[in-house]
Amino acid sequence: MIHIRRDVCGYCGACVSVCPRGALELIDAYLTVDETLCKSKCKICSTVCPLGAIVLEEQ
Amino acid sequence: MFYGLPAWGDRTGGTMKEAYDVLVVGGGPGGALAAKAAAEQGLSVLLVEKRPAIGAPVRCAEGIGKEALAEFIDPDPKWIAADLDKAVLIGPDGTKFTIGGEHAGGKVGYVLDRKVFDRELVWQAAEAGAEIQVHARASAPIMINGKVSGAVIHQHGKTYEVRAKVVIAADGVESKFAKWAGINTTVPLAELETCAQYIVNDIDIDERANLFYFSYTDAPWGYIWVFPKGHRCANVGIGIAGTKSGEGHRAKDYLDRFIAREFPNGKITELIVGGVSVCKPLECTVADNLLIVGDAARLSDPITGGGIYNAMYTGRLAGEVAASALKKGDTSKKALMVYDETWRNGHLGHALARNYAVKEAFIKMDDAKFNSIVHSMTDLSLDEITVKSLVIAIFKANPWLALELPRLLLTL
Numbered sequence: 001m002i003h004i005r006r007d008v009c010g011y012c013g014a015c016v017s018v019c020p021r022g023a024l025e026l027i028d029a030y031l032t033v034d035e036t037l038c039k040s041k042c043k044i045c046s047t048v049c050p051l052g053a054i055v056l057e058e059q
Numbered sequence: 060m061f062y063g064l065p066a067w068g069d070r071t072g073g074t075m076k077e078a079y080d081v082l083v084v085g086g087g088p089g090g091a092l093a094a095k096a097a098a099e100q101g102l103s104v105l106l107v108e109k110r111p112a113i114g115a116p117v118r119c120a121e122g123i124g125k126e127a128l129a130e131f132i133d134p135d136p137k138w139i140a141a142d143l144d145k146a147v148l149i150g151p152d153g154t155k156f157t158i159g160g161e162h163a164g165g166k167v168g169y170v171l172d173r174k175v176f177d178r179e180l181v182w183q184a185a186e187a188g189a190e191i192q193v194h195a196r197a198s199a200p201i202m203i204n205g206k207v208s209g210a211v212i213h214q215h216g217k218t219y220e221v222r223a224k225v226v227i228a229a230d231g232v233e234s235k236f237a238k239w240a241g242i243n244t245t246v247p248l249a250e251l252e253t254c255a256q257y258i259v260n261d262i263d264i265d266e267r268a269n270l271f272y273f274s275y276t277d278a279p280w281g282y283i284w285v286f287p288k289g290h291r292c293a294n295v296g297i298g299i300a301g302t303k304s305g306e307g308h309r310a311k312d313y314l315d316r317f318i319a320r321e322f323p324n325g326k327i328t329e330l331i332v333g334g335v336s337v338c339k340p341l342e343c344t345v346a347d348n349l350l351i352v353g354d355a356a357r358l359s360d361p362i363t364g365g366g367i368y369n370a371m372y373t374g375r376l377a378g379e380v381a382a383s384a385l386k387k388g389d390t391s392k393k394a395l396m397v398y399d400e401t402w403r404n405g406h407l408g409h410a411l412a413r414n415y416a417v418k419e420a421f422i423k424m425d426d427a428k429f430n431s432i433v434h435s436m437t438d439l440s441l442d443e444i445t446v447k448s449l450v451i452a453i454f455k456a457n458p459w460l461a462l463e464l465p466r467l468l469l470t471l
Contacts, residue, residue, distance in 0.1 A: 007080050008427060010438065011116075012118060012331070012332040012333045012334060013333070014116075014332070014333060016232075017246045017334050018234065018246050018247075018251050019245065022239075022245075028110060028196065029110075032062075045227075047304055047305055048248060048253050048301040048334070049253070049304070050309050050310035050311055050332040050333075051255070051310075052309055
Protein backbone atom coordinates (compact mmCIF):
# COMPACT_ATOMS: atom_id res chain seq x y z
CA MET A 1 0.00 0.00 0.00
CA ILE A 2 1.07 3.58 -0.38
CA HIS A 3 1.99 5.73 2.56
CA ILE A 4 1.51 9.49 2.42
CA ARG A 5 4.10 11.46 4.36
CA ARG A 6 1.85 14.28 5.48
CA ASP A 7 4.74 16.37 6.77
CA VAL A 8 6.29 16.30 3.28
CA CYS A 9 3.17 16.58 1.07
CA GLY A 10 2.53 20.02 -0.42
CA TYR A 11 -1.09 19.01 -1.25
CA CYS A 12 -0.72 20.15 -4.86
CA GLY A 13 -2.75 17.46 -6.60
CA ALA A 14 -0.15 16.49 -9.22
CA CYS A 15 -0.49 12.84 -8.19
CA VAL A 16 -4.28 13.03 -8.32
CA SER A 17 -4.20 14.06 -11.98
CA VAL A 18 -2.05 11.11 -13.10
CA CYS A 19 -3.52 8.31 -10.98
CA PRO A 20 -4.95 5.89 -13.57
CA ARG A 21 -7.38 4.39 -11.05
CA GLY A 22 -8.72 7.58 -9.56
CA ALA A 23 -7.63 6.35 -6.15
CA LEU A 24 -6.24 9.63 -4.86
CA GLU A 25 -8.12 12.67 -3.72
CA LEU A 26 -7.11 15.99 -2.27
CA ILE A 27 -9.53 16.90 0.48
CA ASP A 28 -8.77 20.54 1.21
CA ALA A 29 -5.17 20.35 2.38
CA TYR A 30 -4.65 16.65 2.80
CA LEU A 31 -4.23 13.83 0.33
CA THR A 32 -6.20 10.63 0.75
CA VAL A 33 -5.96 7.26 -0.94
CA ASP A 34 -8.84 4.87 -1.55
CA GLU A 35 -7.15 1.54 -0.92
CA THR A 36 -9.94 -0.37 -2.61
CA LEU A 37 -8.98 1.35 -5.87
CA CYS A 38 -5.19 1.65 -5.47
CA LYS A 39 -3.27 -1.44 -6.51
CA SER A 40 0.10 -0.08 -5.31
CA LYS A 41 1.79 -1.40 -8.39
CA CYS A 42 2.10 1.43 -10.86
CA LYS A 43 4.16 3.80 -8.66
CA ILE A 44 3.03 6.71 -10.81
CA CYS A 45 2.07 8.85 -7.82
CA SER A 46 5.34 8.33 -5.97
CA THR A 47 7.26 9.06 -9.19
CA VAL A 48 5.49 12.30 -10.04
CA CYS A 49 5.45 13.89 -6.59
CA PRO A 50 7.56 17.07 -6.67
CA LEU A 51 8.47 16.61 -3.00
CA GLY A 52 8.69 12.86 -2.44
CA ALA A 53 5.68 12.64 -0.17
CA ILE A 54 4.38 9.24 -1.35
CA VAL A 55 6.22 6.05 -0.50
CA LEU A 56 5.29 2.48 -1.31
CA GLU A 57 5.25 0.11 1.62
CA GLU A 58 5.52 -3.64 1.42
CA GLN A 59 2.34 -5.43 2.45
CA MET B 60 -32.78 14.78 0.24
CA PHE B 61 -30.69 16.78 2.72
CA TYR B 62 -28.51 15.17 5.33
CA GLY B 63 -28.42 17.34 8.42
CA LEU B 64 -30.11 20.39 6.97
CA PRO B 65 -28.79 23.40 8.87
CA ALA B 66 -31.25 25.73 10.56
CA TRP B 67 -32.49 28.54 8.35
CA GLY B 68 -30.35 31.63 8.75
CA ASP B 69 -27.26 29.71 9.82
CA ARG B 70 -24.67 32.00 8.23
CA THR B 71 -21.98 29.35 8.22
CA GLY B 72 -23.48 27.64 5.24
CA GLY B 73 -27.21 27.57 5.81
CA THR B 74 -27.85 29.64 2.73
CA MET B 75 -27.08 26.73 0.44
CA LYS B 76 -30.28 25.86 -1.36
CA GLU B 77 -31.60 22.54 -2.53
CA ALA B 78 -31.36 23.31 -6.22
CA TYR B 79 -29.76 25.75 -8.65
CA ASP B 80 -29.73 26.28 -12.36
CA VAL B 81 -25.93 26.02 -12.44
CA LEU B 82 -23.44 24.52 -9.99
CA VAL B 83 -19.80 25.51 -10.52
CA VAL B 84 -17.22 23.23 -8.89
CA GLY B 85 -14.03 25.18 -8.21
CA GLY B 86 -13.29 28.83 -7.45
CA GLY B 87 -10.27 29.55 -9.67
CA PRO B 88 -10.38 31.88 -12.68
CA GLY B 89 -12.32 29.34 -14.79
CA GLY B 90 -15.00 28.76 -12.17
CA ALA B 91 -15.27 32.46 -11.33
CA LEU B 92 -15.81 33.49 -14.97
CA ALA B 93 -18.30 30.66 -15.48
CA ALA B 94 -20.30 31.66 -12.40
CA LYS B 95 -20.23 35.32 -13.37
CA ALA B 96 -21.34 34.70 -16.96
CA ALA B 97 -24.18 32.41 -15.88
CA ALA B 98 -25.36 34.78 -13.12
CA GLU B 99 -25.33 37.72 -15.53
CA GLN B 100 -27.83 35.81 -17.64
CA GLY B 101 -30.18 35.70 -14.67
CA LEU B 102 -29.54 32.10 -13.64
CA SER B 103 -29.34 30.90 -10.06
CA VAL B 104 -25.72 29.91 -9.59
CA LEU B 105 -23.80 28.23 -6.77
CA LEU B 106 -19.99 28.18 -6.85
CA VAL B 107 -18.29 25.83 -4.39
CA GLU B 108 -14.61 26.06 -3.51
CA LYS B 109 -13.16 23.30 -1.39
CA ARG B 110 -10.42 25.44 0.11
CA PRO B 111 -11.26 27.75 3.00
CA ALA B 112 -9.91 30.72 1.01
CA ILE B 113 -10.25 31.71 -2.62
CA GLY B 114 -6.85 32.06 -4.31
CA ALA B 115 -4.79 30.25 -1.71
CA PRO B 116 -2.64 28.30 -1.78
CA VAL B 117 -1.40 29.58 -5.13
CA ARG B 118 -0.53 26.89 -7.66
CA CYS B 119 0.86 29.10 -10.37
CA ALA B 120 3.81 31.08 -11.74
CA GLU B 121 1.27 33.90 -12.22
CA GLY B 122 2.31 35.17 -15.67
CA ILE B 123 -0.25 36.33 -18.27
CA GLY B 124 -0.12 38.37 -21.50
CA LYS B 125 -1.50 41.90 -21.30
CA GLU B 126 -3.71 41.54 -24.35
CA ALA B 127 -5.08 38.21 -23.17
CA LEU B 128 -5.96 39.61 -19.77
CA ALA B 129 -7.61 42.70 -21.28
CA GLU B 130 -10.31 40.50 -22.80
CA PHE B 131 -11.70 39.98 -19.30
CA ILE B 132 -10.70 42.66 -16.86
CA ASP B 133 -9.04 46.06 -16.66
CA PRO B 134 -5.61 45.90 -15.04
CA ASP B 135 -5.61 46.93 -11.39
CA PRO B 136 -2.44 47.63 -9.37
CA LYS B 137 -4.06 45.71 -6.49
CA TRP B 138 -3.33 42.39 -8.16
CA ILE B 139 -0.47 43.20 -10.52
CA ALA B 140 2.85 42.31 -8.97
CA ALA B 141 5.03 43.21 -11.95
CA ASP B 142 4.66 44.85 -15.35
CA LEU B 143 6.88 43.20 -17.96
CA ASP B 144 8.13 44.41 -21.32
CA LYS B 145 10.28 41.48 -22.35
CA ALA B 146 10.91 37.77 -22.16
CA VAL B 147 14.41 36.33 -22.15
CA LEU B 148 15.07 32.79 -23.31
CA ILE B 149 18.27 31.33 -21.88
CA GLY B 150 19.95 28.29 -23.40
CA PRO B 151 21.83 25.53 -21.60
CA ASP B 152 25.20 27.35 -21.88
CA GLY B 153 23.73 30.64 -20.62
CA THR B 154 23.35 32.34 -24.00
CA LYS B 155 20.39 34.72 -23.93
CA PHE B 156 17.80 35.68 -26.50
CA THR B 157 15.52 38.61 -25.71
CA ILE B 158 12.03 39.12 -27.12
CA GLY B 159 10.19 42.40 -26.75
CA GLY B 160 11.93 45.14 -24.79
CA GLU B 161 11.92 48.74 -25.96
CA HIS B 162 10.04 47.96 -29.15
CA ALA B 163 7.25 46.01 -27.52
CA GLY B 164 4.97 49.04 -27.53
CA GLY B 165 3.72 48.73 -23.98
CA LYS B 166 2.56 45.18 -24.50
CA VAL B 167 3.92 41.84 -23.26
CA GLY B 168 2.69 40.79 -19.82
CA TYR B 169 2.07 40.93 -16.11
CA VAL B 170 2.95 38.80 -13.19
CA LEU B 171 -0.18 38.66 -11.09
CA ASP B 172 -0.77 38.34 -7.40
CA ARG B 173 -3.14 35.40 -7.75
CA LYS B 174 -4.30 35.49 -4.14
CA VAL B 175 -5.79 38.94 -4.78
CA PHE B 176 -6.66 38.38 -8.45
CA ASP B 177 -8.70 35.22 -7.84
CA ARG B 178 -10.62 36.91 -5.04
CA GLU B 179 -11.44 39.83 -7.32
CA LEU B 180 -12.81 37.45 -9.97
CA VAL B 181 -14.93 35.54 -7.48
CA TRP B 182 -16.15 38.81 -5.99
CA GLN B 183 -17.26 39.88 -9.46
CA ALA B 184 -19.17 36.59 -9.78
CA ALA B 185 -20.83 37.27 -6.42
CA GLU B 186 -21.70 40.81 -7.48
CA ALA B 187 -23.33 39.39 -10.59
CA GLY B 188 -25.56 37.33 -8.30
CA ALA B 189 -23.76 34.01 -7.90
CA GLU B 190 -23.78 32.41 -4.47
CA ILE B 191 -20.30 31.51 -3.23
CA GLN B 192 -19.58 28.80 -0.68
CA VAL B 193 -16.02 28.25 0.54
CA HIS B 194 -14.64 25.23 2.36
CA ALA B 195 -17.38 23.40 0.48
CA ARG B 196 -16.24 20.28 -1.30
CA ALA B 197 -18.01 18.31 -4.01
CA SER B 198 -17.37 14.63 -3.34
CA ALA B 199 -19.54 13.03 -6.03
CA PRO B 200 -21.92 13.91 -8.80
CA ILE B 201 -25.59 13.10 -8.37
CA MET B 202 -26.31 10.88 -11.36
CA ILE B 203 -29.88 10.36 -12.55
CA ASN B 204 -30.40 8.05 -15.52
CA GLY B 205 -26.67 8.29 -16.20
CA LYS B 206 -26.75 12.07 -16.35
CA VAL B 207 -25.09 14.56 -14.02
CA SER B 208 -27.84 16.22 -12.01
CA GLY B 209 -25.98 17.97 -9.21
CA ALA B 210 -23.41 17.09 -6.60
CA VAL B 211 -22.94 15.93 -3.06
CA ILE B 212 -21.36 18.82 -1.16
CA HIS B 213 -19.60 18.67 2.20
CA GLN B 214 -19.24 21.81 4.26
CA HIS B 215 -18.49 22.37 7.94
CA GLY B 216 -19.19 18.76 8.81
CA LYS B 217 -22.53 18.65 7.03
CA THR B 218 -23.49 16.92 3.80
CA TYR B 219 -25.86 18.38 1.22
CA GLU B 220 -27.32 17.05 -1.99
CA VAL B 221 -27.44 20.00 -4.32
CA ARG B 222 -29.37 19.60 -7.53
CA ALA B 223 -28.35 21.57 -10.61
CA LYS B 224 -29.58 21.57 -14.19
CA VAL B 225 -26.01 22.14 -15.38
CA VAL B 226 -22.72 21.50 -13.58
CA ILE B 227 -19.55 23.28 -14.68
CA ALA B 228 -16.45 21.34 -13.62
CA ALA B 229 -13.71 23.87 -12.93
CA ASP B 230 -11.81 21.78 -10.41
CA GLY B 231 -8.37 22.34 -11.86
CA VAL B 232 -5.57 19.92 -12.53
CA GLU B 233 -7.05 17.22 -10.31
CA SER B 234 -10.15 17.11 -12.52
CA LYS B 235 -11.98 14.66 -10.30
CA PHE B 236 -15.54 15.75 -10.93
CA ALA B 237 -15.57 14.82 -14.62
CA LYS B 238 -13.75 11.60 -13.75
CA TRP B 239 -16.47 10.67 -11.27
CA ALA B 240 -18.99 11.35 -14.01
CA GLY B 241 -17.30 8.74 -16.19
CA ILE B 242 -14.95 10.87 -18.31
CA ASN B 243 -11.32 9.84 -18.47
CA THR B 244 -9.36 12.90 -17.35
CA THR B 245 -6.17 11.04 -16.35
CA VAL B 246 -3.04 12.81 -17.62
CA PRO B 247 -0.30 10.55 -19.04
CA LEU B 248 2.70 10.70 -16.67
CA ALA B 249 5.02 12.02 -19.42
CA GLU B 250 2.60 14.89 -20.07
CA LEU B 251 2.19 16.08 -16.51
CA GLU B 252 4.78 18.68 -15.61
CA THR B 253 5.59 18.33 -11.95
CA CYS B 254 6.48 21.74 -10.57
CA ALA B 255 8.04 23.47 -7.59
CA GLN B 256 8.39 27.19 -7.05
CA TYR B 257 9.90 29.48 -4.46
CA ILE B 258 9.26 33.13 -3.90
CA VAL B 259 12.83 34.39 -3.59
CA ASN B 260 13.55 37.80 -2.07
CA ASP B 261 16.59 40.06 -2.04
CA ILE B 262 17.94 39.00 -5.45
CA ASP B 263 19.39 40.94 -8.38
CA ILE B 264 16.89 40.69 -11.23
CA ASP B 265 15.59 42.72 -14.15
CA GLU B 266 12.19 43.59 -12.74
CA ARG B 267 10.69 43.99 -16.22
CA ALA B 268 11.81 40.67 -17.72
CA ASN B 269 10.47 37.13 -17.48
CA LEU B 270 13.32 34.63 -17.79
CA PHE B 271 12.92 31.13 -19.23
CA TYR B 272 15.82 28.67 -18.88
CA PHE B 273 15.74 25.77 -21.32
CA SER B 274 18.10 22.92 -20.55
CA TYR B 275 17.65 19.17 -20.52
CA THR B 276 20.30 18.91 -17.80
CA ASP B 277 18.71 21.48 -15.49
CA ALA B 278 15.01 20.91 -16.30
CA PRO B 279 14.39 17.75 -18.34
CA TRP B 280 11.40 18.11 -20.69
CA GLY B 281 10.42 21.32 -18.98
CA TYR B 282 11.91 24.67 -18.07
CA ILE B 283 12.92 26.93 -15.23
CA TRP B 284 11.28 30.33 -14.85
CA VAL B 285 12.16 33.54 -13.05
CA PHE B 286 9.09 35.78 -12.98
CA PRO B 287 9.58 39.09 -11.13
CA LYS B 288 7.11 39.95 -8.39
CA GLY B 289 8.38 43.41 -7.64
CA HIS B 290 11.49 44.91 -6.11
CA ARG B 291 14.27 42.29 -5.80
CA CYS B 292 11.69 39.52 -5.61
CA ALA B 293 10.62 36.78 -8.04
CA ASN B 294 8.75 33.53 -8.49
CA VAL B 295 11.56 31.09 -9.28
CA GLY B 296 10.21 27.76 -10.34
CA ILE B 297 10.62 24.64 -12.41
CA GLY B 298 8.51 22.11 -14.22
CA ILE B 299 9.86 18.74 -15.35
CA ALA B 300 8.07 15.88 -17.06
CA GLY B 301 6.54 13.35 -14.67
CA THR B 302 8.59 10.59 -16.27
CA LYS B 303 11.80 12.51 -15.46
CA SER B 304 10.92 12.73 -11.78
CA GLY B 305 12.05 10.29 -9.11
CA GLU B 306 13.84 9.87 -5.84
CA GLY B 307 16.73 12.35 -5.65
CA HIS B 308 15.76 14.10 -8.88
CA ARG B 309 12.37 15.58 -8.19
CA ALA B 310 11.23 19.07 -9.19
CA LYS B 311 12.32 20.46 -5.81
CA ASP B 312 15.77 18.83 -6.12
CA TYR B 313 16.35 20.46 -9.51
CA LEU B 314 15.05 23.79 -8.22
CA ASP B 315 17.33 23.70 -5.16
CA ARG B 316 20.34 23.13 -7.42
CA PHE B 317 19.34 26.06 -9.64
CA ILE B 318 18.79 28.39 -6.66
CA ALA B 319 22.15 27.40 -5.15
CA ARG B 320 23.84 28.26 -8.44
CA GLU B 321 21.96 31.41 -9.50
CA PHE B 322 20.63 32.94 -6.27
CA PRO B 323 22.79 31.56 -3.44
CA ASN B 324 22.00 34.56 -1.22
CA GLY B 325 18.31 34.73 -2.04
CA LYS B 326 15.87 34.52 0.83
CA ILE B 327 13.07 32.05 0.28
CA THR B 328 9.74 33.15 1.69
CA GLU B 329 7.34 30.67 0.09
CA LEU B 330 7.35 27.18 -1.40
CA ILE B 331 4.56 26.00 -3.61
CA VAL B 332 4.20 22.85 -5.70
CA GLY B 333 1.85 21.83 -8.44
CA GLY B 334 1.09 19.86 -11.55
CA VAL B 335 0.46 21.25 -15.04
CA SER B 336 -0.82 19.14 -17.90
CA VAL B 337 0.84 19.56 -21.31
CA CYS B 338 -1.23 16.90 -23.03
CA LYS B 339 -3.91 17.31 -25.66
CA PRO B 340 -7.27 18.64 -24.44
CA LEU B 341 -9.94 16.13 -23.40
CA GLU B 342 -11.48 14.53 -26.48
CA CYS B 343 -14.81 16.01 -25.51
CA THR B 344 -15.39 18.69 -22.87
CA VAL B 345 -19.13 18.23 -22.46
CA ALA B 346 -21.56 15.52 -21.37
CA ASP B 347 -25.26 15.62 -20.56
CA ASN B 348 -25.71 18.56 -18.15
CA LEU B 349 -21.93 18.91 -17.73
CA LEU B 350 -19.30 21.33 -19.07
CA ILE B 351 -15.59 21.04 -18.25
CA VAL B 352 -13.36 24.14 -18.30
CA GLY B 353 -9.75 25.23 -17.87
CA ASP B 354 -7.13 22.91 -16.40
CA ALA B 355 -9.83 20.34 -15.63
CA ALA B 356 -10.41 20.03 -19.40
CA ARG B 357 -6.63 19.80 -19.91
CA LEU B 358 -6.51 23.20 -21.59
CA SER B 359 -3.28 24.56 -20.14
CA ASP B 360 -0.77 25.53 -22.81
CA PRO B 361 1.51 22.63 -23.83
CA ILE B 362 4.54 24.92 -24.24
CA THR B 363 4.31 27.46 -21.45
CA GLY B 364 2.01 25.63 -19.07
CA GLY B 365 0.02 28.87 -18.84
CA GLY B 366 -3.62 28.28 -18.05
CA ILE B 367 -5.18 31.47 -16.64
CA TYR B 368 -6.41 32.88 -19.95
CA ASN B 369 -7.57 29.49 -21.23
CA ALA B 370 -9.54 28.91 -18.03
CA MET B 371 -11.13 32.37 -18.10
CA TYR B 372 -12.01 32.05 -21.77
CA THR B 373 -13.59 28.61 -21.48
CA GLY B 374 -15.17 29.46 -18.11
CA ARG B 375 -17.01 32.44 -19.53
CA LEU B 376 -17.99 30.51 -22.64
CA ALA B 377 -19.30 27.62 -20.53
CA GLY B 378 -21.40 30.01 -18.43
CA GLU B 379 -22.88 31.59 -21.55
CA VAL B 380 -23.58 28.26 -23.24
CA ALA B 381 -25.20 26.92 -20.06
CA ALA B 382 -27.49 29.97 -19.95
CA SER B 383 -28.46 29.70 -23.56
CA ALA B 384 -29.11 25.94 -23.27
CA LEU B 385 -31.23 26.44 -20.14
CA LYS B 386 -33.32 29.08 -21.88
CA LYS B 387 -34.05 26.55 -24.62
CA GLY B 388 -34.76 23.87 -22.04
CA ASP B 389 -32.21 21.45 -23.44
CA THR B 390 -28.95 20.79 -21.58
CA SER B 391 -28.17 17.47 -23.25
CA LYS B 392 -24.65 16.73 -24.47
CA LYS B 393 -25.81 17.52 -27.97
CA ALA B 394 -27.12 20.91 -26.94
CA LEU B 395 -23.95 21.75 -24.99
CA MET B 396 -21.62 20.67 -27.80
CA VAL B 397 -21.58 24.25 -29.06
CA TYR B 398 -19.26 24.98 -26.11
CA ASP B 399 -16.75 22.33 -27.19
CA GLU B 400 -16.97 23.29 -30.85
CA THR B 401 -16.59 27.00 -30.17
CA TRP B 402 -13.34 26.83 -28.20
CA ARG B 403 -11.91 23.93 -30.23
CA ASN B 404 -12.53 25.50 -33.64
CA GLY B 405 -11.61 29.00 -32.50
CA HIS B 406 -8.33 30.71 -31.68
CA LEU B 407 -7.83 28.78 -28.45
CA GLY B 408 -8.21 25.33 -29.98
CA HIS B 409 -5.93 26.23 -32.85
CA ALA B 410 -3.25 27.64 -30.54
CA LEU B 411 -3.42 24.55 -28.32
CA ALA B 412 -3.10 22.18 -31.29
CA ARG B 413 -0.19 24.15 -32.75
CA ASN B 414 1.61 24.49 -29.43
CA TYR B 415 1.20 20.79 -28.76
CA ALA B 416 2.93 20.05 -32.07
CA VAL B 417 5.70 22.56 -31.28
CA LYS B 418 6.17 21.09 -27.82
CA GLU B 419 6.40 17.55 -29.21
CA ALA B 420 8.98 18.72 -31.74
CA PHE B 421 11.27 20.54 -29.33
CA ILE B 422 10.85 18.88 -25.95
CA LYS B 423 13.16 15.97 -26.58
CA MET B 424 16.09 17.96 -27.98
CA ASP B 425 19.42 17.60 -26.26
CA ASP B 426 21.39 20.53 -24.87
CA ALA B 427 23.72 20.72 -27.88
CA LYS B 428 20.75 21.41 -30.13
CA PHE B 429 19.22 23.89 -27.68
CA ASN B 430 22.56 25.74 -27.57
CA SER B 431 22.80 25.76 -31.34
CA ILE B 432 19.31 27.22 -31.66
CA VAL B 433 19.82 29.94 -29.05
CA HIS B 434 23.21 30.89 -30.59
CA SER B 435 21.55 31.30 -33.96
CA MET B 436 19.00 33.70 -32.47
CA THR B 437 21.17 36.15 -30.56
CA ASP B 438 21.56 38.56 -33.49
CA LEU B 439 17.86 38.67 -34.20
CA SER B 440 15.42 41.06 -32.66
CA LEU B 441 11.90 39.89 -32.18
CA ASP B 442 9.35 42.34 -30.94
CA GLU B 443 6.35 40.10 -30.98
CA ILE B 444 6.05 37.38 -28.37
CA THR B 445 3.99 34.75 -30.07
CA VAL B 446 4.77 31.10 -30.49
CA LYS B 447 4.22 31.41 -34.22
CA SER B 448 6.64 34.31 -34.72
CA LEU B 449 9.22 32.66 -32.48
CA VAL B 450 9.07 29.30 -34.26
CA ILE B 451 9.28 30.96 -37.67
CA ALA B 452 12.33 32.92 -36.53
CA ILE B 453 13.94 29.76 -35.16
CA PHE B 454 13.36 27.94 -38.45
CA LYS B 455 14.77 30.82 -40.49
CA ALA B 456 17.92 30.87 -38.39
CA ASN B 457 18.24 27.07 -38.32
CA PRO B 458 17.46 25.62 -41.74
CA TRP B 459 18.51 22.14 -40.54
CA LEU B 460 15.38 22.08 -38.39
CA ALA B 461 13.22 21.86 -41.50
CA LEU B 462 14.79 18.48 -42.16
CA GLU B 463 14.24 17.24 -38.62
CA LEU B 464 10.77 18.69 -38.20
CA PRO B 465 9.34 18.88 -41.69
CA ARG B 466 5.72 18.82 -40.59
CA LEU B 467 5.94 21.42 -37.88
CA LEU B 468 5.78 24.44 -40.15
CA LEU B 469 2.52 23.17 -41.55
CA THR B 470 0.91 23.45 -38.13
CA LEU B 471 1.72 27.14 -37.67
